[in-house]
Every structure is written in structure tokens, then in C-alpha cells.
Amino acid sequence: MKKTELNLTSTEFQPIFEKREVTTFKTYLAGKWVSGSDPEGLKVVSPIDLSVIAKVPKLSLQEVKDTIGVNFEKGRWDIRNMPGEKRLKVYHRVADLLEKTREDFVEVLMLNNGKIRAAANGEVDAAIERLIRADLDAKKIYGDFVPGDWSSESLETEAIVTREPLGLVLAIVPFNYPLFDTVNKIVYSTVIGNAVMVKPPSSTPLPLIMLARLFEIAGLPPASLSIITLPGSEMDEIVKDKRFQVISLTGSTETGEHVIKVGGIRQYLMELGGGDPVIVLKDATFPLTPQRIVTGITSYTGQRCDSVKLIFAEEEIYDKLKNDIIEEMRKVKVGDPREEGISAGPIIDQKTAEEWENAIQDAINKGGRLLVGGKRVGPTYIEPALIEVDKEKLKDLYLFNKEVFASVALLLKVKDANEALQLANSRRYGLDASIFGNDINRIRELIRKLEVGAVYVNDAPKHGIGYFPFGGRKDSGVGREGIGYTIEYVTAMKTIVYNYKGRNVWKYM
Numbered sequence: 001m002k003k004t005e006l007n008l009t010s011t012e013f014q015p016i017f018e019k020r021e022v023t024t025f026k027t028y029l030a031g032k033w034v035s036g037s038d039p040e041g042l043k044v045v046s047p048i049d050l051s052v053i054a055k056v057p058k059l060s061l062q063e064v065k066d067t068i069g070v071n072f073e074k075g076r077w078d079i080r081n082m083p084g085e086k087r088l089k090v091y092h093r094v095a096d097l098l099e100k101t102r103e104d105f106v107e108v109l110m111l112n113n114g115k116i117r118a119a120a121n122g123e124v125d126a127a128i129e130r131l132i133r134a135d136l137d138a139k140k141i142y143g144d145f146v147p148g149d150w151s152s153e154s155l156e157t158e159a160i161v162t163r164e165p166l167g168l169v170l171a172i173v174p175f176n177y178p179l180f181d182t183v184n185k186i187v188y189s190t191v192i193g194n195a196v197m198v199k200p201p202s203s204t205p206l207p208l209i210m211l212a213r214l215f216e217i218a219g220l221p222p223a224s225l226s227i228i229t230l231p232g233s234e235m236d237e238i239v240k241d242k243r244f245q246v247i248s249l250t251g252s253t254e255t256g257e258h259v260i261k262v263g264g265i266r267q268y269l270m271e272l273g274g275g276d277p278v279i280v281l282k283d284a285t286f287p288l289t290p291q292r293i294v295t296g297i298t299s300y301t302g303q304r305c306d307s308v309k310l311i312f313a314e315e316e317i318y319d320k321l322k323n324d325i326i327e328e329m330r331k332v333k334v335g336d337p338r339e340e341g342i343s344a345g346p347i348i349d350q351k352t353a354e355e356w357e358n359a360i361q362d363a364i365n366k367g368g369r370l371l372v373g374g375k376r377v378g379p380t381y382i383e384p385a386l387i388e389v390d391k392e393k394l395k396d397l398y399l400f401n402k403e404v405f406a407s408v409a410l411l412l413k414v415k416d417a418n419e420a421l422q423l424a425n426s427r428r429y430g431l432d433a434s435i436f437g438n439d440i441n442r443i444r445e446l447i448r449k450l451e452v453g454a455v456y457v458n459d460a461p462k463h464g465i466g467y468f469p470f471g472g473r474k475d476s477g478v479g480r481e482g483i484g485y486t487i488e489y490v491t492a493m494k495t496i497v498y499n500y501k502g503r504n505v506w507k508y509m
């Protein structure tokens with residue numbers, strides 16, 4: 001196996017790290033690059049071979065609180081007072097800089113996230129496109145005019161209802177799309193004029209720190225952005241701070257629930273756990289259906305909120321679907337993501353690999369039949385698993401009740417789609433669902449009844465850059481991310497009433 005050593009070459013990043021025994025980064029706090037008061041720092045480990053590839057500052061609570069002060073007192077006004085068209089220019093400049101420094105981001109996403117090259121490039125592409133599409137967010141920032149005509153109380157008055165930035169957003173980012181998700185959260189927060197403090201995931205903080213450098217070069221007001229490298233376990237004091245009027249978190253349901261309890265009343269945007277069900281009707285198209293399902297199970301080794309975790313197939317096509325999925329899954333090549341031909345790299349840590357193993361064993365203990373994969377082939381390497389289970393046992397399984405963030409799916413034979421619908425809806429999660437088939441009337445009925453945030457017809461779930469809005473129901477979250485749609489969650493309405501009574505503007509009969 002190749003040595004996992006970080007080798008950044010773009011001149012843009014030279015000022016923000018030092019080569020010591022391991023590459024040691026600073027972080028960006030309201031315009032200043034700081035090393036943090038703790039000389040030890042936080043280690044960043046590669047899931048490829050568990051070696052330490054970098055260190056980032058371990059900030060103290062006081063350092064973070066002082067930074068909130070600058071973001072709140074100065075940053076939120078600096079960004080709000082910057083004309084919107086100039087903010088758009090900043091995003092376009094960051095997009096150009098991302099293209100210029102692409103190779104460094106690809107390297108970091110491969111080493112730090114364990115992504116294969118195509119997936120790392122895909123994330124950079126998504127980040128660039130999201131920045132450019134901020135032009136479309138801007139078109140959603142408008143208000144209402146409300147005439148007073150329709151109530152005797154409001155005659156001779158009128159109102160306009162505007163949307164204003166809430167001020168300072170706390171954005172908490174998951175490990176799986178550290179570059180894209182940060183771009184997305186920074187764009188929808190700042191496009192309307194909010195400052196933003198970003199909390200990176202402890203396992204993959206490097207793309208966020210590098211991105212802050214690009215925003216600095218591109219001219220985002222320095223006091224309007226911070227990247228706080230603090231472990232999640234130490235975040236309660238920060239989450240409680242009411243200077244954040246919005247908390248936007250993408251992460252597990254458990255983290256989301258905790259943050260809401262600690263944070264109390266305010267605006268939340270919660271993109272939480274999922275793992276999606278698929279319903280396959282008897283008239284589904286082949287080979288499209290098994291191919292898309294297997295992509296849904298194995299893409300980024302199942303470390304996606306929209307990963308396929310449950311497959312319900314009508315009995316008429318069950319055997320064919322099962323055989324074709326097995327055949328497709330056998331094509332997946334697991335290994336070092338830097339090697340040619342590998343389609344599934346490592347998963348993020350050993351703890352998740354253990355949970356994945358235990359969840360598979362739990363399904364087998366309860367009568368499940370492992371059809372393909374299911375072997376751990378290294379501390380962080382797993383063979384994507386497909387397990388056939390009986391519908392009577394489904395609700396007892398760990399994999400039904402809890403999202404496991406690695407490739408594993410349950411396959412079930414159902415009498416008809418209605419039975420699949422009941423089982424899918426009985427899950428605590430409600431992120432997305434897929435339907436494969438051709439009978440438009442049956443598909444339309446399922447769409448109407450599925451308790452999820454998005455339904456994909458003849459495709460696996462895929463949030464992409466949020467060109468279409470996404471977000472969960474039930475334990476999968478609150479609010480929607482999506483170009484234009486998120487504006488609602490990072491702004492407040494303000495009603496302005498104009499009184500013209502007695503001025504003869506309106507002459508009523």
C-alpha cells in the first residue's frame with residue numbers, strides 16, 4: 001500500500017499550514033489564522049490505513065466564545081452591508097479558485113475521506129456548481145405586498161412583508177461531504193447576508209479549513225466567517241449561545257436531537273439520518289432497476305444519508321431482481337481508493353465497521369440470509385452486504401431501527417406495493433424513497449402515501465447539489481436544503497405597515 005502523506009502544492013494554501021513531523025494547519029477565526037492555545041492540536045487520521053495525516057488546532061471554549069463576539073458584533077453587519085451582487089462575485093471567485101486548486105482538494109478528499117478519485121472530483125464539481133448557482137438563490141429573496149382592503153380594521157393601510165437575515169448562523173457539518181456541504185451552508189447563509197460560524201467534523205476538517213482560505217482570498221468580509229475546530233462532545237456551551245439565531249446541522253438523528261434539547265428555542269435546519277427504502281413493482285425495467293439500486297447501496301461505501309438500505313420487491317419479479325442485484329454487487333471492487341479500478345474505498349472509522357459487522361450478525365441471528373458480501377476485509381474495509389429477510393422479522397432488526405452508515409441493504413419479498421408502503425412508513429426515518437416501475441397510476445398512489453421528503457421514480461435517491469430541494473420528515477429532520485428553498489430557514493419575515501388613514505389616498509364609497 002502507498003504511504004498516506006499529504007502533499008499540497010497550490011501556493012494559495014502555503015500560509016495556512018506548516019510541515020512539522022506531520023502537516024499542521026491553522027484555522028480561520030473571523031479573519032485571523034490561528035494555531036489555537038493547545039499545542040497538542042487534534043489529529044486527523046486517514047481511513048485508508050489509519051495513519052495520522054495532519055493536525056488542526058484544538059481551540060479552547062474561550063477562543064470560540066471570543067470569535068462568536070467578532071462574528072456577531074462585526075461580521076453580521078459587514079456581510080449584510082455588502083451589496084448582494086458583490087456577494088455573488090465572491091462565490092464566482094471561490095468557484096474559480098476551487099478549479100485552480102482542484103488537485104489539492106481531490107488529494108485531501110481521497111486521503112481524509114477515503115473517496116475514490118471520481119467521487120472526490122465529483123464533490124469538487126458539486127461545490128463549484130453550487131457556488132455558481134447562488135445566482136438562483138438570489139432570485140428567491142423577495143417579499144409580499146399586502147393591501148389592507150379586506151378588513152375593516154386595516155382600511156387605508158397597507159403592508160409589505162420582507163425577509164431579513166437572522167444574523168449569525170451556526171453551521172455544523174458531517175464528515176461525508178465536507179467540501180460540498182460547507183459550500184452549501186456558507187452560500188445559503190451569506191447570500192441573504194448572514195455571518196456564519198462553521199463547525200467541521202473532527203474526522204475530516206481539512207477541506208473546510210482550505211475552503212475558508214479561498215473565501216478569504218475571494219473577498220468575503222473577514223469577520224463574517226469562522227471555522228471552529230472543536231470536538232462535538234465539547235459543543236454544548238457553544239450551542240447554548242443565543243447569539244446564533246439559526247443552527248443548521250447535517251448529521252445523525254441522535255446528534256440532531258441532542259442539539260435541539262441543548263439549544264432551546266430558535267430557528268433550526270436539521271438534515272439528519274436516513275437510509276432509504278426502495279419499492280420495486282412487478283413491471284420494473286431491467287437492467288436499470290438492479291443497476292441503480294446497487295449504485296444506491298454502494299456509492300461512497302454506503303456513507304450517504306440517501307444510501308439505499310431497504311429493498312421491497314413484489315413477488316412476481318423477486319427472484320430475477322435478487323439474482324441481478326447479487327450479480328451487480330459482485331462487480332464492486334473494494335480497496336485503496338487511490339488505486340485504479342477500485343469502486344469502494346474504506347469507511348471512515350473502525351467503530352462504524354464494528355457496528356456494521358454487529359448489525360449484519362444481528363440480522364443473521366434473526367433469520368436473515370447473507371446473499372453477497374458482508375465480510376470485513378481490513379480495519380476499515382468492508383464488502384457491501386445484501387441480506388434477505390422475512391417481512392415478519394423486519395421490525396426486530398437493528399438495521400430497520402437504526403441507520404448504519406456503511407454499505408448494507410435488506411431485501412424483502414412483498415405481496416404487493418401496498419405491503420411495502422406500510423413497512424416503509426413504519427420506519428422512524430423519512431428522508432427519501434425510490435419507486436421502480438412503469439404503471440403510472442400505482443406509482444402516483446405510492447408517491448401520495450409515502451411519508452418522506454423526496455421520492456425518486458426509476459432512480460436511486462440522490463440529493464446532488466440540491467437543485468431539487470431535499471430534507472426529511474419524522475426522525476430525518478426539519479426544514480429543506482435546496483437552491484432557493486433554504487432562504488426560508490435562515491431569514492425572518494418582517495412586516496412593515498404603512499398607515500394613510502385620513503389622508504384621502506383611498507376614497508371608499
Ligand code: NAP
Pocket residue numbers: 172173174175176199200201202203230231232233235236239250251252253255256258259270271272273274275304305306403405431463471472476477
Ligand atoms: P454526526 O456524528 O452526527 O456528526 C455530525 C456533526 O455534528 C459533526 O461535525 C460532529 O462533530 C457534530 N457534533 C457531534 N456531537 C455534537 C454536539 N453534541 N453538539 C454539536 N455538534 C455535534 O454525523 P456524521 O457521522 O458526521 O455524519 C453522518 C450522519 O449525517 C448520518 O446520520 C447521515 O444520515 C447524516 N447526513 C444527513 C444528510 C441529510 O441530508 N439528511 C446528509 C449527510 C449526512 P464531531 O465530528 O466533532 O463529533
